[in-house]
Amino acid sequence: MRHARRRIVQRGARIAAVGGLLCGGLMVTHAMASEPSATSRAGESSTQAAADRGAQLVSTLGTSRTAGSWIAADGQPVVAVTDTGAAAEVKQAGARPKVVDHSMQDLKSATETLSSAPRVTGTAWAVDYKNNEVVVRADSTVSTSDWSRMTTLAEGIGDSVRMERTEGTFTTRLNGADALLSTGGRCSAGFNVTAPQGQFILTAGHCGPAGSVWFADEQGTQQVGRTITTSFPGDDYSLVQYDTGKAPGDNIVAIGGGQGVRITGVADPTVGQRVFRSGSTSGLRDGQVTALNATVNYPEGTVSGLIETTVCAEPGDSGGPLFSEGIALGVTSGGNGDCTSGGTTFFQPVTTALEELGVTLVGQPQASSPTAQASAAPSASASQGAAVAPGSAAPGAVESVDIPGTAGTLIARLTDPRNVGPGLLVIAGSIIALVATRYIRTEQDRNRYRRQYSQSWG
Secondary structure (H helix, E strand, O other), X not given: OHHHOOOOOOOOOOOOOEOOOOOOOOOEEOOOOOOOOHHHHOOOOHHHHHHHHHHHHHHHHOOOOEEEEEEOOOOOEEEEEOOHHHHHHHHHOOOEEEEOOOOHHHHHHHHHHHHXXXXXXXXXXXXXXXXXXXXXXXXXXXXXXXXXXXXXXXXXXOOOEEEEEOOOOOEEOOOOOOOXXXXXXXXXXXXXXXXXXXXXXXXOHHHOOOOOEEEOOOOOOOEEEEEEEEEOOEOOEEEEEEOOOOOOOOOEEEEEOOEEEEOOEEOOOOEOOEEEXXXXXXXXXXXXXXXXXXXXXXXXXXXXXXXXXXXXXXXXXXXXXXXXXXXXXXXXXXXXXXXXXXXXXXXXXXXXXXXHHOOEEOOOOOOOOOOOOOOOOOOOXXXXXXXXXXXXXXOOEEEEOOOOOOOOOHHHHHHOOOOOOOOHHHHHHHHHHHHHHHHHHHHHHHHHHHHHHHHHHO
């Protein structure tokens, strides 16, 4: 399963980030998926070390004797096992065993049966490691007849499946924010990545199809880039190529208030881990990872392999970064609820997107390079040594991004060299390039965007 490929990379090389436009705006960071070396592991926080220990035990014992791992409230790794022999091995390795009835093979078989049934929009399911079951949720749009049919299917699978109704609707988090704007809607930027073809923003796939043109303003005059590839549904990621061809070189994720978090690596998250999300609508929010490899049946199609969390999100937050302790984890996909009432939010794992797209982080060496695993200092908030409760985890090392509190026009803020927040100068470069060389070619795109915008948001 995708979540079994836990990878953490911590390096001294710079990781580029596009910062917020004052209150959040465009947010971009990046990281790189590859196996960590002994030196890179030396800088891990206790949360990361506990997650690695649990994942390693699951890998060693196999899916027929285990059913996942998670981080307990006291910071210790817990491994679900199906026999006393496996429990003894887990305890000997310094982790906590929990004997359960269903193996990961059983739970995976249940999810495969659910996936093979006729699709029902408004449903989602994920494996709940702590309770050793697959939880199937249906939102308010699911009819009584569809709910009854799915309940019958679940009963046929057995007691490894639990059915649950939820409020609201499962939707992709598009529209409603003054961030990345296009004819397809509004989104938040995610992570800056690079490939031989150039440098890109990694964001959500549902934000727009290939060819979508992205602007930094509602009038469609400040072009940032163009979507060149996308995967949605199925997955939920896309690449937006910068008009200037290059991304900025800072490694900061803007979190509002002129502050940013330095990103030092990338990983797959662990159940029980405290995580943080930054988005252009609702800013910095936190919650807990509740499940991995989740499947959501959005109205637009089914997406699998997602991270399930209790972090809230709202329209416009799509594509924004998910991180913890300075480690990049995912980009915002969708969910239900909002940041007033709460809800469930799903994220596309960064490691999967990087691997499938064949891209790496801006400013980072290639994964195959023998020097690619250079050690970096851990974030200031990372706790070393003894286990620390996951609830005490922090976003990472916070520092000023020097965004002035008072500014004139958006153009003035973007072109002012004092605004050293991530991404401001590169966006200014994009605008200059637009005026100098691309005005005629993009005029049709601008007009189409204006028409679409006036119809959608007045």
